[in-house]
Amino acid sequence: MAKVLTSKEENYSQWYNDLVTKADLAENSAVRGCMVIKPYGYAIWEKMQAALDKMFKDTGHSNAYFPLFIPKSFFSKEASHVEGFAKECAVVTHYRLKNDENTNEIVVDEDARLEEELIVRPTSETIIWNTYKGWIQSYRDLPILVNQWANVVRWEMRTRLFLRTAEFLWQEGHTAHATSQEAQEETIKMMNVYATFAESFMGVPVIKGLKSENERFAGAIETYCIEALMQDGKALQAGTSHFLGQNFAKAFDVKYLNKEGKQEYVWASSWGVSTRLMGALVMAHSDDNGLVLPPKLAPTQVVIVPIYKKDEQLKEISEYAHVLKANLEKLGVTVKYDDRDTHKPGWKFAEYELKGFPVRIAIGPRDMENKTVEVARRDTLEKKLYNQSEVEKVVVDLLSDIQENIYNKALRFREENTRTADNYEAFKDLIENKGGFVYAFWDGTPETEQKIKEETKATIRCIPLDTEEKEGKCVYSGKPAKKRVLFARAY
């Protein structure tokens, strides 16, 4: 198992020191759990953004931007929504500072108190629906298919780097529809977009399903999700898509005139994924040598490292390396040629493995003599010699092979760690001693789910969409149950 993100010591290891660091905001306060995303980490996020953004555009969505601040009154209009988020909100109360004459320190100017407090968005449903009210009059104005790339703040009691930070980057889609069916189709469509992204870009297999009532988004009728399994046997919610019904339309009085000339409330969906996905990427694929990035999301796919003793050797190698780099770039491959003289080849090998570069090409005097190069792949750490005449093709093929291989490896891991429990003793044993996903019958009540959570720390990750209904007995209560649901301990 990879050493990443499993304990304190390892949390601060170099594994993700390249990606992120904790922000040192205050010496003496409750401010915690903020992260600085370093350039290399941000480059990965940009790759994710680009791929997701294209998928959103391809499904008819446009980007827009809404305010960071939400008036408290907007926030409290949807009852279960405000209840769900109330305990984790940052609140703006003042708009000015002043110099204190006595202490000569900068203090909050009490005269500049806001009449109505502003909430720093933990999610944007309220301010967006308040805005949609003005955009929608007729069925001709629908649907509205909008996405926003933004930061949000959730003042969690306990944070965890990448997975649950006080401030995080994400995208949130907010759509408005004329019919319930259309909104539900949108909800499922976006869940599928997320699943496709996770599997074909991140190389992380996911289970698609519905959240139980306990785990549902505050304000949603149904929450769809994708659940992934990390290498330490814990589950991670990787993305959610909510069918909001008419809850927000009613709260913000968003009605449209239908073809029959009748006023009707608008139907809604919202969906989001966050920088948590970077945590998923790290935890799903890393090994003891560091990150393993899927080629489709690696900021740089290939690194070329020259090996030389004399300057003339470097000059000769560099001439070839530049040609190789240009050839690969023509084929759409991103390449870095690292001819720094400040580090030795062995140091560079270790460094690029730590950073997860999918392919490394080493070229030395011996290669120049034999017209070969050494190609190493990150996922298996295999090294092979190839003729210089065939390298370009080899690399292109290798990149798609790596992409496929790391997905298959993660899929195999998930299959090996997915089990079924038919009684509570077996269930507890699996959760406690094996980890991973456990399928078990559930009677469908929140009470049972809560009891199981209290006793085992396992929660229902989702009610999977692709498993058949069949008669069974709840693993906890023994009452009749219709379906096996997916349990796991989760992040």
Next chain:
RNA sequence: CGGGAUGUAGCACAGUCCGGUUAGUGUACCUGCUUUGGGAGCAGGGGGUCGCAGGUUCGAAUCCUGCCAUCCCGACCA
């Protein structure tokens, strides 16, 4: 906010129990020479409010009191 642990150089730690030279090790950093096919070697060098405040003492990183912070486990959660 409860339970536990920890705070010593950029990072990782030893020293604390049992007070006593100039606070140490690894790594990172700087200089020089030799090196370069898997994180080089040697020599020299810079870097410390020992978390903060108070107390005990001839003398405190070490003992006492208070405070602060961090991490892990819970409650909360993308």
